[in-house]
Amino acid sequence: ANFKAKLTANKAEGAAEHADHALTDIEIRDKLKQAKWTEPDADVVTPEFRSKFIRTASFGALDTMDKGPVRDALYWLSG
Numbered sequence: 001a002n003f004k005a006k007l008t009a010n011k012a013e014g015a016a017e018h019a020d021h022a023l024t025d026i027e028i029r030d031k032l033k034q035a036k037w038t039e040p041d042a043d044v045v046t047p048e049f050r051s052k053f054i055r056t057a058s059f060g061a062l063d064t065m066d067k068g069p070v071r072d073a074l075y076w077l078s079g
Helices: 002-015 025-038 046-058 071-077
Strands: none
Touching: 046 071
16 A cells, blocks of 8 residues: 555656656657647758759759759759
C-alpha cells in the first residue's frame, strides 16, 4: 500500500511539472507533427545559392546577372 501511495504521489508531481506526461501516444505524435508543420521552412533560397546553382548548371557560362531565357529558366529551377 505504501508503494502505491508513493507511486501515485510521484505521478502527481510529474504531471504537475510536465503537462506532456499524461498525453497518449497518439496525442504525442500529433503534437510532434504540429510542431514540425509550424516550423519555418529549411529550404530558404539565398542569392548565393541561386548564383552557385546557375553557374554549376550552366557549366560556368551564366550567372544571376546575365539576361536571357536559359538564365531565367535556371533561376526559376533554383528555387
